[in-house]
Amino acid sequence: MADAGGWSLAARQALQAGRSLVLVTVVRSAGSAPRGGGAKLWVLDAEVLGTIGGGHLEFKAIDLARDLLADATKPARHIERYALGPSLGQCCGGVVWLGFERLGPDDLPWFDSVADHLHKGQSVRRIVSFTDLAAPVSLQLSPDPAQDFDTDQAHWDADSGRLTDVLSAATLTVVVCGAGHVGRAIINILGTLPVKVIWLDPRDDVWPAHLPANVTALQGDDADVPDCPDNACWLVLTHSHALDMALVQAVMAQKTFRFLGLIGSATKKARFESRLRQRFSEALVAQMTCPIGLVKTNSKLPEVIAVSVVAQLLSLT
Secondary structure, three states, X not given: OOOHHHOOHHHHHHHHXXXXXXXXXXXXXXXXXXXXXXXXXXXXXXXXXXXXXXXHHHHHHHHHXXXXXXXXXXXXXXXXXXXXXXXXOXXXXXXXXXXXXXXXXXXXXXXXXXXXXXXXXXXXXXXXXXXXXXXXXXXXXXXXXXXXXXXXXXXXXXXXXXXXXXXXXXOXXXXXXXXXXXXXXXHHXXXXXXXXXXXXXXXXXXXXXXXXXXXXXXXXXXXXXXXXXXXXXXXXXXOOHHHHHHHHHHHHHHOOEEEEEEOOOHHHHHHHHHHHOOOOOHHHHOOEEOOOOOOOOOOOOHHHHXXXXXXXXXXXX
C-alpha cells in the first residue's frame, strides 16, 4: 500500500480497528546514516510498515518499539540515540536519533486529519513534544508543498523537546493508459511512491483484486481524457495501436501535460508523428516522447521497462 510522504494508510487502518502501534521517526542524523530525518517505521505487534534504513539499527528499533507496545507503563514518547558503529554491526560511522511514539485509537482524530490533508494534496507539518507527554500533537499546513515533496524532513529542537516533521502530499499525477503486462508492472512501482495515479483501460476484466491506495482505476478510453487532470504525466501503452493514437490525439487536443510518453519502437514513433503532424504543430508533436524510459535497453521484460519509465518520470520532480 502506497503512502504519501511516508504516512501509512495501513497504520491508520490498524488504529481504526482498535490496535496500538509505535511510530519510529528519524528525528536527526549526523554523519553517514541509512536514512535522513523524517524517515518512518510503523511497528505493530506482528507487522512492520516502512523503513528507517534496515540493518541492525532497524532490528533494535523494532525490538524497543515492541517493548513499548507490551508495557503501557513506559513513557509513550521518548528519544533514543544510536551510534552506527561496531556495537550495531554497522560501519556507517554516523549517529541517528530515533523518536518513539506509542499511538492508539485516541490518536485517530489528528491521524485522520493528516490523511485528509494529504488526500487533498496539502502537505502537513506535524509538531509533537517529547518532553511534555500530555501536549497534543498539532498540525500546520505546509506553506510550500512543492519544496517538501519527497523530502520527509524533520527538525528536532533539543531545547524545547519538539519534533516538527514534514508529511508531503503528492505533487505528481500520472495517468497510465493500459492495463497490460507493462502497465501492471508500472503500477506496481508507482503504487509505492508519493504520486497520484489514474489507471485507464477500456476493458472491464483486467483490474487486479486490490489496488494501491494512491491508484484510481478508470474504465474508459480517449473519450475520458477530458475528465483527467491537467498538467499530468501521461503514459500511453495500451493493447491497441489505434487506441494509443486516439489517446495521444485526445491529450494533445484537450489537455496541458508535463509529460506525454508513448511506448513503442522507432518505426511506431515515425508513423505516429507523421499522422499527428496532420493535426498538430511540429512543436506540440515534438513534446511526445517515444520510446519511453530513462535507460535504453533491449529487454522486453515488463519489470525492466517499468523501472526505466518510472525513473524517467521521477526525474521531472
